[in-house]
Each structure stands twice: as structure tokens, then as C-alpha cells.
Amino acid sequence: MNVACDIELQRKLTPGPDETLVFDAPKSLVDTPMHFCPGCQHGLIHRIVARTLDDMGLQERAIAVGSVGCSVFVYRYISMDCVEAPHGRATAVATGVKRARPGNFVYTFQGDGDLAAIGTAEAIHAANRGERISVIFVNNTTYGMTGGQMAPTTLLGQKTTTCVKGRERETAGAPIRMAELMAQLDGVAFSARVAVNSVKNIRKAEKAVRRAFEVQEQGLGFGFVEFLSTCPTNWRLDPIKANERVETEMIPCFPLGVFKEMGE
Amino acid sequence: MADAVQKKFIKGNEAIVYGALDAGCECYFAYPITPQNDIPELMSALLPERGGSFVQAESEVASANMLLGAAACGARSCTSSSSPGISLMQEAISYLAGSELPTVIVNMNRGGPGLGNLGPSQGDYFQAVKGGGHGDYRTLVLAPASGQECYDMMIEAFDLAFKYRNPVLVLGDSTVGQMKEPVVMRGPAPRNDYGAEDWRLEGARGRSPRLLKSLFLEDNSLGEHNRKLAEKYEAMQKEARAETFATEDAELVVVAFGVIGRIAKSAVRELRARGFKVGLVRPQTLYPFPSALLADLARKGRDIGRHFLTIEHNCGQMVEDVRLAVRRDADSAFFGYMPGDMPSSDDFIGPILEALENRNESKEHKE
Numbered sequence A: 001m002n003v004a005c006d007i008e009l010q011r012k013l014t015p016g017p018d019e020t021l022v023f024d025a026p027k028s029l030v031d032t033p034m035h036f037c038p039g040c041q042h043g044l045i046h047r048i049v050a051r052t053l054d055d056m057g058l059q060e061r062a063i064a065v066g067s068v069g070c071s072v073f074v075y076r077y078i079s080m081d082c083v084e085a086p087h088g089r090a091t092a093v094a095t096g097v098k099r100a101r102p103g104n105f106v107y108t109f110q111g112d113g114d115l116a117a118i119g120t121a122e123a124i125h126a127a128n129r130g131e132r133i134s135v136i137f138v139n140n141t142t143y144g145m146t147g148g149q150m151a152p153t154t155l156l157g158q159k160t161t162t163c164v165k166g167r168e169r170e171t172a173g174a175p176i177r178m179a180e181l182m183a184q185l186d187g188v189a190f191s192a193r194v195a196v197n198s199v200k201n202i203r204k205a206e207k208a209v210r211r212a213f214e215v216q217e218q219g220l221g222f223g224f225v226e227f228l229s230t231c232p233t234n235w236r237l238d239p240i241k242a243n244e245r246v247e248t249e250m251i252p253c254f255p256l257g258v259f260k261e262m263g264e
Numbered sequence B: 001m002a003d004a005v006q007k008k009f010i011k012g013n014e015a016i017v018y019g020a021l022d023a024g025c026e027c028y029f030a031y032p033i034t035p036q037n038d039i040p041e042l043m044s045a046l047l048p049e050r051g052g053s054f055v056q057a058e059s060e061v062a063s064a065n066m067l068l069g070a071a072a073c074g075a076r077s078c079t080s081s082s083s084p085g086i087s088l089m090q091e092a093i094s095y096l097a098g099s100e101l102p103t104v105i106v107n108m109n110r111g112g113p114g115l116g117n118l119g120p121s122q123g124d125y126f127q128a129v130k131g132g133g134h135g136d137y138r139t140l141v142l143a144p145a146s147g148q149e150c151y152d153m154m155i156e157a158f159d160l161a162f163k164y165r166n167p168v169l170v171l172g173d174s175t176v177g178q179m180k181e182p183v184v185m186r187g188p189a190p191r192n193d194y195g196a197e198d199w200r201l202e203g204a205r206g207r208s209p210r211l212l213k214s215l216f217l218e219d220n221s222l223g224e225h226n227r228k229l230a231e232k233y234e235a236m237q238k239e240a241r242a243e244t245f246a247t248e249d250a251e252l253v254v255v256a257f258g259v260i261g262r263i264a265k266s267a268v269r270e271l272r273a274r275g276f277k278v279g280l281v282r283p284q285t286l287y288p289f290p291s292a293l294l295a296d297l298a299r300k301g302r303d304i305g306r307h308f309l310t311i312e313h314n315c316g317q318m319v320e321d322v323r324l325a326v327r328r329d330a331d332s333a334f335f336g337y338m339p340g341d342m343p344s345s346d347d348f349i350g351p352i353l354e355a356l357e358n359r360n361e362s363k364e365h366k367e
């Protein structure tokens, strides 16, 4: 279940002279147990980010901006300089970092309450200015850290601790689709929605993260990747059922794909 | 660099900009609000020319958080706003203090509460001096009374911010920001980052990663952090400073800050000419507060029954700190000129004479 432990195991299994290494832990990923609940996909997303930083040789130049939510411990898991932002403000903080140090690679890691509720203004305007930053947005349709309240991404009918009968459109609106919204803004150079519920989707997610990082490096603009992610604890589902829910309930509401891509 | 010295007839708001630039400001982020729009307007023209970064933010919430990012990189950063905008920055100021990041925030105080008006006010004293955001933190607060002090205090503010790794507030008002006066500018100030190269973020090349945060979850770690901050605030006390005028034999000492202190000085000067033994203390730092100086004046004036009168452009805020400072040997009366309109020195003559008279009466009672 625990991604970090799996990786640790992999690392110990270093290949012998006539074996080929097909999978190892990214260097940028800190070798430590993660605090995430069993079946949570945050760890997997961190690993994808770390792998991309390794592959692009960015780790020594990267400055991460942490957010408030289950992503708050990004600094524990990824080995790079990091500053912690107040809830929702990561894209404004990242703007300050990038403006002060344009030569560095800057990315944020934010949940759906953080980016799509309390921090919507900052996210939209950083994107619209075309800030040369990359945003990893984790959509788990709930406020994980505070105990499973309704998020702006909560599906219609989904029960949470603040909509016990299920989210109703009449009183709470419908789920917000950030990747599509971001794609409307001229400052956005790349916007995609991905999932990590299958190997195939993980491969696509890796490509999307790479592209969102590249557009920053190429000076094209704002890079945005929305990850559909599980929250088995607050969904009250076991990890396998939670992973299935991504396919059966989330993807129909939040279609996967690249919504905007600027070429060099 | 004698040729760098210039004298210009400018607004206090403009002096803020030139002070920031001579202090080496690299990043300025702000959202427009009257009565300080000269600051972002001039900054937008001058800062990029000097290789700095200007961002007109989408709100003061955003501009204050942009400061957090730039400050984390050890950049010289500042913002400016007026009362309602400063209210929106309070969460970020708390994070800046908690993460020990240096930055400079200018507040050209206008009338409040709420939308208030655009006139001068000192209604934000409590907010500036006592916190405003959540948690147990302090910000250094400087209070300019003239265009010259706007310039000088910006240079000092950047220096103090780095010296203590703490946000510094410059608390002016509509008057000091908009009044035009001759200001002497000395060119680029000597820069000391006080070892920022040891903590600032720049990418973990050839060293272990750095982390700047205000989250302390491990047992006892937050207590330890708060204790360390408290020690830092204690160390700041030595920065307390005030202008004193005719206090030596004064039976009544007027205490007033900013432009109000300057107007009160005119009233005190006039009353001196008429033979009244009055003096003035104008705190130039509001945090740390010049308590020791006031306590000393109270102690030394015991024999002559020295009394104090705090004059403010609000309903009574700094007077609490004055009373605390002098409490062993004296007390302070209070006169509040209501915020939103401009007083003249004539408005203060009556209240000063009244306080002097009340003091004489209470002295007679004692005798």
C-alpha cells in the first residue's frame, strides 16, 4: 500500500551484474515513510514529480512551495529547497519566489480546497499573468486533512461531513473543472488532467508533468496538471474500491486529457 | 558618493519609493488603494528600470503572499497599501513573522473602520503594534512624520528587517504620504543582509535542502519556536527611539507620533513662548515602544509632579502604552482628534492647557 515502502524495497533489490534495473526510487524522493493513509495516491504523485525532476536535472535548481492540506509535508518527501505557503496562497508565494529568482525552477503542490476554493483568485491570476511556474493540483473531491468536508470538486450526490445527504447542485453548485478553466487563460502554456489509477494512466501523467515543467523552463508560461486522486479514508472505501471509484465516478465528471498545450 | 546626494521637492509617498530603491528593493508587489497610489505608480516606472520586479497583484492577500515568496529567497521586498488593504495582509504577516522572513510593509493609514474615508487617521495603531494577525508575534513599526523620515525610515526598515529576520511596518498616514516637502536623498545605501546567504532559498546545489515554514508539529517544538521568537522581540527593544523636545523642565509632556507629533510640536513651541512649561515626546518607533525613555522622564519629573498628555488621531490607542510606561510615577491624560480630518496646532492648544490645569489641580489636592 505504502508507496515509499515499496520504493525502499526496490532500492534494496539492486540488480546483479547480469540484471537490468527497470525501476528504482527517484533521487529527489526522500527515503522515508510517508504519512499518507493506505491507498492514498498523494505518495504516487510525489514520486512522479520527483522522477520528472530527476529526469530533467532540476532538483538542485528547484524551489517547491508547499500548501496546506495533506500536501503540507511535501518538504519531507522531496529533497529540495521549500517554503510553506498559507492555505490557498501557494501560487502567490510561487510568484514571489520566481520573480525574486527567475533562474530557479518553481512549482507548487496543492489540494482542491487549497487551489480551487480559498486560493482560486491567486491561482487564476498567477495563471493569467503567465507566471513561469508549474502547479501540481491534487483533486480528491474532498478536504482530506480537515476530515472530509465538501470541496468545490465534490461530485453531485457525494456524501461528505458537510453534505451528509450528498452534494446538491441547488445549494452547493456543481463540481468545478479547473484544468478546463485554466486552459481558457492566455497565460497558461499547458493544462492537463491525469489520473494514477492504472499503469497506463500513470505513464500519461508522467508525460503531462514533464510537459508542465518544460513550459516553465522554455519560458512559455504557466504549467498546470490536475491529478485525480483517491481519499479512501474520507470516502469510507477500501483502497481497491477507492481506486475503482476514480474510473467509475470521477473520470466521467472530470475527463482526462490535455486541454491546452503551447509549442516552443 | 557626494554626487549621488539629491534634494527633491516630493510627496512622502514618492520619498517612500526613493527610500526603498536606495535601500536596494528588488521586488515590489501591491494592489492600488488611495491615499498611497503614488507609490505603486512610481514603483512601476522605476523598479523594472533598475532590474527589479513589479507586480500589480490581484489583491492585498496576494501581494503579501508574494512578499513571503520573495523574502524566502532573501530578496529585498516591499509592499504598500492603506488600512483596508493592510487588514487583508494580516494572515501573511503572521506567516512572515512565524517563518522569520524579512520584508517591509508600508501603511498610509486612512480613516476607518470599514471603508471609512480617505483622510488621515492613526486608527491602525493597535493593528500595527499589537499584532493584527494570529499568534504570538511582533513586527517592528516605524512612524515617519515628514517626507525626509519617509525616505530615511525606508532605508532603516530594510536594514532592521534583515537584522532581525522579521517584517517591518512603516506606519504613515494620508497626510505624510501626500504632503510635498524637500527631501534629501543620499543615493544607494550600504547593504547588509546579516547572513541571509545561510538561510535563503536558491536551490539545493551542493548542500542539503533548506526549509522555511511556520508549522511546528513535533512535541514541544512550537513552544521552543515561540520562546526563540520572544527572545528576538526582547532583543529588538534596543531599537526604540523617539524625538524629544523641551522635556527637561516640562511639567506636562505631550506624547504624539507621526504627523500628529509634528503638529503637537508646533503647539508646544507656541506654549513655551507664552511661558508654559510643556514638552514633547514623539515616538519614532512604535514597536519597540520607547517605554524606557518615557519611564525615565516620569521618574525624573516626580519632584515637579510631571504629567503626560497623549494626543492621537484616533479614540485612544497609544495612550495605553504611554500609561504602562509611566505608571510608577505618573499618568497620562488623553486627547483624541477624530480620524478622517486634519487638525491644526490650534486644535491642540486648548487640550494641552486643560491637561496642564488638571495637573495643577491634582497637585494642589495632594499638597
Ligand SMILES: Cc1ncc(C[n+]2csc(CCOP(=O)(O)OP(=O)(O)O)c2C)c(N)n1
Pocket: A068, A069, A070, A071, A087, A110, A111, A112, A113, A114, A115, A138, A140, A142, A143, A144, A145, A146, A151
Ligand atoms: C485560512 C485557513 N482556513 C482553513 C484552514 C483549515 N484547512 C487546512 S487544510 C484544509 C483543506 C484541505 O483540503 P484540500 O486542499 O482539498 O487538500 P487535501 O487535504 O484534501 O489534500 C483546510 C480547510 C487553514 N489552514 N487556513
